[in-house]
Amino acid sequence: LLCIQHVFTQQLLCRVIICQSLNLAYVLKEDTGQGDYVGNIPQELNFPILEPNQVQRTYQVLTGGDKIHVDPNTGDLNTAIRLDREKLCPENPPTCTIDVEVAVLPSDYFQLIKVQFTLEDLNDNTPTFPSPIIVKDISESAFVGTLIRLDSATDPDLGANSIDHYDLTSTDVSSDESPLSYFELLVVENIDGTKIPQLQLVKQLDREVISSYELQLKAIDGGTPSLTGTATIKINVSDSNDNQPIFAESRYIVEVPENRPAGFVVVRVEATDLDSGSNADLSYTFPGVVSAQDKAIFQLNPDTGAISIKAPGLDYENRTIHHLTVEARDKGPNSSPAYTTVTVKVIDINDEYPQFSIKFIETPDTEVVFVKEDMARGSYIAFVTITDRDTGLNGNVSCRLKESDGFELFVIDRKDNRYLIKTKKELDRETQPSYNLEIDAWDFGNPSLTNSTTIAIELEDVNDNPPKFRRGGYRVNVKETINGGDRVTQVEAADPDDGLNARVNYTIWPTNTSQTLPFVIEPLTGIVRFATNAEPLDAENSTGPFILTVTATDNGIPSHSATTSLTITVLDENDNSPKFSKSQYSFPVKEHLKRGAYVGHVFATDRDINKDTNAKVSYSFVDSDENIPFFINHVTGIFKFIISCFKTCSQPYLLRVEARDSGDRPRKDYATVQIFLTDINDNSPSISYPNGDSSSKAVHPPRTQPVVITRVVATDPDEQENGRVHYAIAAGNVYDYFTINMNSGEVSLNLKQKKSFKKMKRGCHVIEILVSDMGKPKALSTTAWVNIYVTDKRPRKMNVTKALKSCMNNTFYPILHTPSTDIGKAGADDLALILIICFSALLLIMLIIM
Incomplete structure (x- = not known):
């Protein structure tokens, strides 16, 4: 490189x-x-x-x-x-x-x-003896050349900074004979490289002359400057114990497999003493130069010299070689020890299992590793090192990651068994929130030792999912009598993310921004309630359902949200009573109506909305006589006759009508209905005078004005205008001699002045009287005839037969009428005014004469 x-x-x-x-x-x-x-x-x-x-x-x-x-x-x-x-x-x-x-x-x-x-290394440690005072015994009979082994000093520094050499000096400067004349320093190197100081006797001892000696031993390291450690050596001269023990071997070297159990004898050292008795009886010990660590592993039998293994035993991986020093001393007085060295070489056995060292990248070392789910494919999550403390094939290891669809083992340094665990696909916590990665490792010993470890991986959520409502839209109904704070419904949105990313807050607002919103939503639960400060709902005045937009927003950064619609329809409650259009109804009913004929109808309205229940009104009679001739349609409120009804029906009828809605708790209203029969113009006036017995009058010149000749009397059984009659001259008043009062029916002479009577035509005048009622749409009438005989004679002197013939010959004389012989007066006092009206009697007289 x-x-x-x-x-x-x-x-x-x-x-x-x-x-x-x-x-x-x-x-x-x-x-x-x-x-x-x-x-x-x-x-x-x-x-x-x-x-x-x-x-x-x-x-x-x-x-x-x-x-x-x-x-x-x-x-x-x-x-x-x-x-x-x-x-x-x-x-x-x-x-x-x-x-x-x-x-x-x-x-x-x-x-x-x-x-x-x-x-x-720095020379920062001073050589140190196990004890500042070293006490040794030697027999006065010891031979020149006898060696006394001393405790070695230790220096943890390395190389030249460790112990370089020992010096021996005398502490007794007043003595005539220096201890240095009896002893000299001899340093030997142990098998492990340590220096062992020894005193060698160079002059025969005499206990009676000098019984003890004191020397100073210095251990000096090779550092610059050098550091020195000292110990005082006290040598006691004892009575003669002639012979010193002798080991069979000055050095023992043994090889022991590391798997030997406790109690296994590694080696047996043996020394002999030429003396006899107790002076030849030997005891074996580990001197102070043997470390505490070695004494914890090996046990020395003081009698046999057998060195055995103590629990927990040998461990090649901790230490491959042990150097032990064994001291043999007889049990006699003033004994001199002998020393030998035992070297134990530990043989490696495949007793170590492969071990895992896992260091997680960007995450703390915990039992569970948390990895963000949005980690890119190929990202590293852990550094894995596999070691085996054995040597050779026993320490060669290999490994594999058991099948995992999300991760793979990537080799960094196969020689040193270093690997990376990395992702081999994009992770999704919502699909698989956790992984248990199991790594198997094995060595190549015989038999092979295997080990495995499991890495628990939890995916940390990333806010990569928006909330999702459980329904695409919500529709609920509320009663219009709902109270403030009452629950309306609950909307729910789920977010597959975790933690704050999955914690959803809810808000609502009206889709129609001009609409006042009387509802609130609990942001954490999604419960929709009727607002405590909202105006009461009124289904009757509602323009339609409340259409709200609900938003669910998660608490991630950045946040995600989703919306849904919430339609709240105000249900009609039966909070309004029916209301009649009138508190009192009056139905006039014409006579002669047949069964089923319409009488009238009442009408009540109910402001409630539900036309099938709360606003559905039915009508019925309350406290009414069962014999009334009417029935009411409970749906329409229409009154009709049960039977045909004439004037014989008792009237008027005063009925109480109830309007009842169809709500759960029906509400009612009441009205009073008066029904009375009204007359129809079904009767013509009936003339009671003139009648069949008297229909003629004789008129004598009057003395006073006006002259009432007669009075036509007619009646009409109809009522009001239908029964009110009017009189009129229909025919026969050719010369306009006569008038009739339209209301009273009085027939009078139409004289402008008194002399007008003289000009009147004498004889019989037949007048047709039309009696009419005032009915509508068509008046009914009846005709009557009055025979008026105008004469200058007194009624007593009047020729009745002639008068009747004169009337019968008149053009207007009714053929069906027969005049009567009854002639009476017309006028006052001596006025001869006779009107004969009885036609049947007159006709009889005429038939007799003829």
């Missing part, structure tokens, strides 16, 4: 190596503080600058974010903690690195940046 190296001299924090493989390598000093700037990804990888109107890159740490922070917008790298090599790499490997993976987003710009931070 071609690499470009940049060295940053400012603060000497790091140097960076940028490679074409989009790998960044930084070398940092371990004392780099928290929040210190390290570098900038886009600058060091020469990413082209994006225009402001373009979607900008963002940066997300996939792994290592607990140690290195990346600014999501600028790509700046900063330390998230203070870097301490010894804490970050406690096993003290030769190279301590921090591996960080950064994803460049969004998907259009996706790149995986591998950033490796190598920590340069």
Whole structure:
């Protein structure tokens, strides 16, 4: 790979190596503080600058974010903690690195940046002994050359900064003989590379001369400047215990599979002592140089020297080799120990299952991943790394994503088993709101170990659906007596989106903007109510249904809406009573009407709207005699005769009529009807005088004026004008001698002066009288004849026979009439005015004479 190296001299924090493989390598000093700037990804990888109107890159740490922070917008790298090599790499490997993976987003710009931070060790740790005082015993009979093993110091620094050498000095400067003349320092290197300090006896000891010695041991590292740790060595000289134990082998090397159970004996060390008795009875222990971690894994039998495995056992993946030191000491007084080294090499067994490391892109690491449903096809949602801590084929893994119609596994680095999960189609939460992606992984050990993980993905809703009403239009009816606040109906719109995007608010307004809206809608429930402050409804005055537009708007950004129509028809309530056009009716009825003849009709109106019920009026009699000759049509209100009715019918009739509507609770009104028979002109005047017995009068010259000759009397049984009669001379008044009063029927001489009588023609004058009623449309009449005999003689001296013959010979004498012999006076006192009107008697006399 071609690499470009940049060295940053400012603060000497790091140097960076940028490679074409989009790998960044930084070398940092371990004392780099928290929040210190390290570098900038886009600058060091020469990413082209994006225009402001373009979607900008963002940066997300996939792994290592607990140690290195990346600014999501600028790509700046900063330390998230203070870097301490010894804490970050406690096993003290030769190279301590921090591996960080950064994803460049969004998907259009996706790149995986591998950033490796190598920590340069600083000499910031002083060598330390397990204890500041090291106490050792040695027999005064110990041979020259005897070795006393001392505790090693530890220094977590690396390389030259770790322990370089040991120095031995004496603390007793007043003594005549320095301890250094008896002991010298001998440093040997252990199998694991550590330095083990030992004291070698160089001069025979004499307990009676010197019973103890005190020395100072220094451990000095190779750093600049060097750091030193010290410990005091106290050596006690004991009575003779001639022989020191001797191990059969100075070093034991064993290989143990990591799956050996607890109690399995790894190795048995053995030492011998040439002494006898308790001086030859040995005990085995782990000295202080053995770490607490090793003591937790291995158990040493103090009597047999058998080293066995303790729970939880060996783990190749945690540690491949263990170096143990075993001390053997006899149980006699003043014993001297012997040491051997046991190296346990752990053999890898395929006991590790493939493990998944999943880092979600642009979403927090939670049990459930939330992904926006409008994510474009091919978008990345998660970075997957599969590891297996085993080695060789046991650690080689492969994987697959079980069948999923929405996602696929995309290989980034097959060698390191790095993958991306990306969408392979456009997602739709409303169609499928969630996915459970199952990834299977397996290694190539024998037998193969498999593992699987499930990624729960919930699609986050995007406001991509408008609300939809459950019906295309709503039609409801309301009673006109509805009260303020009463529920009218409820409209419902559903939005398949989720959360606020699916939360719908409702509004209404009249389609006809000039129409006052007496209804309100609850914005959250869609319940339509009659407004509390609205004027009462009145179906009778309503111009038609209320046509409203209902809008359902979701709460998404931007919002979507839908509309539907709501038609509210005001139902007629029976809140109006029928009302007669009159409170009293009067029906005059002509006589002689037959059964079924029309009498009259009453009429009531009802302001209610429903003509089938509330406004449907029926009529009936109330409290009426069952024998009345009328019936009323309950629909039309028309009165008719049940029977033919003449004047014999009792009259007038006073009836009470009820108008009742057909509502649920019928309402009523009442009217009074008076029915009376009216006369028709069906009778001609009937003449009672003159009649058949007297129809003639004799007229004598009068002494006074006027002279009433006679009076025609007629009656008419009809009523009013039909029964009112008028009199008139129809014929026979040739000389205009006579007049008749049209109202009274009095017949008088028409004399202008007294001498006019002398000029009158003497003899019989026959006058035809027409008696007429005043009926309409046609008056009826009857004719009467009056015979007036004008003579100069007194009635006693008058020749009646002659007079009658004179009348019968008159042109106007009615053939059907017979004159009478009755002659009476006309005028006052001695006026001889005789009118003979009885025709039947006169005719009889004439027949006798002839």
